[in-house]
Amino acid sequence: MARTASDAMPAAALPGTAAPAGALGGILRDAALYALVAFGLCVPLVAYRTDPGPEGLVLVPRWGLVAILCGAIFVLRLLQRLLLLRRDARRALTASPAQATEAVAGEPDAGQKTSKVGLKVFVAVALTLPVLATLATGDLASSRYWIDLGILILTYVMLGWGLNIVVGLAGLLDLGYVAFYAVGAYSYALLATTFGLSFWICLPLAGLFAGLWGMLLGFPVLRLRGDYLAIVTLAFGEIIRLVLINWTDVTGGAAGVSSIPRATFFGIPFTADEDGFAAKLGIEFNTMHRVVFLYYLILVLALITNFVTMRLRRLPIGRAWEALREDEIACRSLGIDTTATKLTAFALGAAFGGFAGSFFAVRQGFISPESFTFLESAIILAIVVLGGMGSQFGVAIAAVAMVGGPELLRNLGFLSAVFGEGFDPSEYRLLLFGLAMVAMMVWRPRGLISVRMPSVSLGERRAISGAHVSEGHG
């Protein structure tokens, strides 16, 4: 009852919070402090622009812009504090279980249901995207932009799901995941160009190699956790990249590997001649056949990743990963070989990264170390973290947002009217990235989908409840 009353009342007047006037004064002071800090940052960064003039650089003062930025920060902080005040007051009135790590979820709550349904919707949309895009744009050729974007997003979904095994489930912070992506890509590229092996033979090999590298990384870091682990994996990612750059004889160095064989339809090439895919099927040749095929290929690969992960979660090894994330010592004293458990997590995560890598290589036809920088690792990790560590659906929507978001920015051409000519919104991708991270950490510190789903599903729960629980459960 107290709760309904509090919802109706203005926040500052609630019992238990500071006196309205005092609270408001504090908030104003706080916002002013923020504006001051912003001012301090703006002076060296924004206040003057250097323009090339006739005699060297000319300083153009931009104090108006500084004032606008500081004012905006003042207002935003003020609003945020006022909103938080209201929320905190409400929280103070509802007792929170001190030892609770998250919502008490005896029954699956809204979040869990959303993510179950959400994943299905995501898969349904993904399956029909080429059709939808064709219908929307009129013909197959002009839907290319959307299908390409879909391929890009699905690649990151797959990478996110792969890394999710390591970071989300096993709780091992890996900042060098791109290394396995690179190993997979180079495995295919080199095997195909030097030995002429087909994609379908190289794909499993690439996964295998990447998995082996995953183990190789796993061994030295077995004893490390948290930030130390992060540093070593980060270094590992960089080492792989530097090896790729410097081992010129094998990897082609910074120039990379080019003319990598294109994907074939299980041996039938997508060409216009009579051995080609179109001729065999008796349809008109269209370059889009290959693109659509690639789209479905990555979709299948991503779905396999998801399927394997979901399956393993219910098996002892998957439970062991999760338990490992929670408490390593307890795990060991229950007889779980944490070494093997960690290595399988690293190896499996890496293998999926390797599959994605060889897909990348077959799609691009050209790879170079530039594609495998730390930024890639950071984006994949951001997808996992934003998605809510361990949630498959969360990772999928985070990938859509992280990869699709900058594309969206590209279309906001009108912004250049505001910010002047030469403003390229997609260059602000990293800014967006940072802002999204900050916003997430403030509002959803556990990620978009933060509620972990028990590995025993509702149907099974009923059966168990019936068998072992006589009362207390409906």
Place this chain on the structure above:
Amino acid sequence: MSVAGINVLVDETRAIQAGGKPPLLSVRGVSTYYGSVAALKGVDLDVGEGEIVTLIGANGAGKSTLMMTVFGAPRARDGSITYEGRDITRLPTHAIARLGIAQSPEGRRVFPRMTVFENLQMGASLHGERHFAEDLEKVCALFPRVKERLHQRAGTMSGGEQQMLAIARALMSRPKLLLLDEPSLGLAPLVVKGIFDAIRRLNREDGMTIFLVEQNAYHALKLAHRGYVLVNGRITMSGTGRQLLDDPAVKAAYLEGGGHGAAPGGAHG
């Protein structure tokens, strides 16, 4: 009490078991260090098959350290630990657990984000699904509270419920030897009684061997067949539960609200 006195007591303990088989667990001259600081200084201790043995001592005496040393984390620097006649001093922790030793560690260490049911599944990792349903039935009968909360997240349970879960989880592995670190910590007297009853039943009905670390010396000594007193990393006394209960030094230090002050034997340093 003199050093000679300690030796007499230790010999007495051996004499008690001399009639039977070699002890199930035997700790000989074990020293454990945290960095350069010794937490255990040459501990000797035996747990015979089918016994309840308790270890009492003040805060920081090294009780939890001894229990964890049996599990190899931290590892004993000197001395040896044998289980079923086999040297386990250098075995990795999970391999020790696989020999049939389970523990409910200090601080419970349940998996907070996993459900009670999943925690119990983790406890049964060694056996998988083989006799899971049967064992689940059994621990549920022992701890009805756990049964009511099978699908709650372990981290959201009350401290006492988590304690029961920690014991239940340990039992799911069908241990031969169960190590319990302060199972009564922070529990209401009635619940403590329930837990001690459960321990007694496990021992009597299933013949489970139990090594119990306790602050609650009175209950522990009443329950146990034998007990040891640990002071500053050394065993200063041992004997049957009755003997220790009646010992004036034990009484003064651990039973009559003596708190953590003067320890019997006074073997400091």
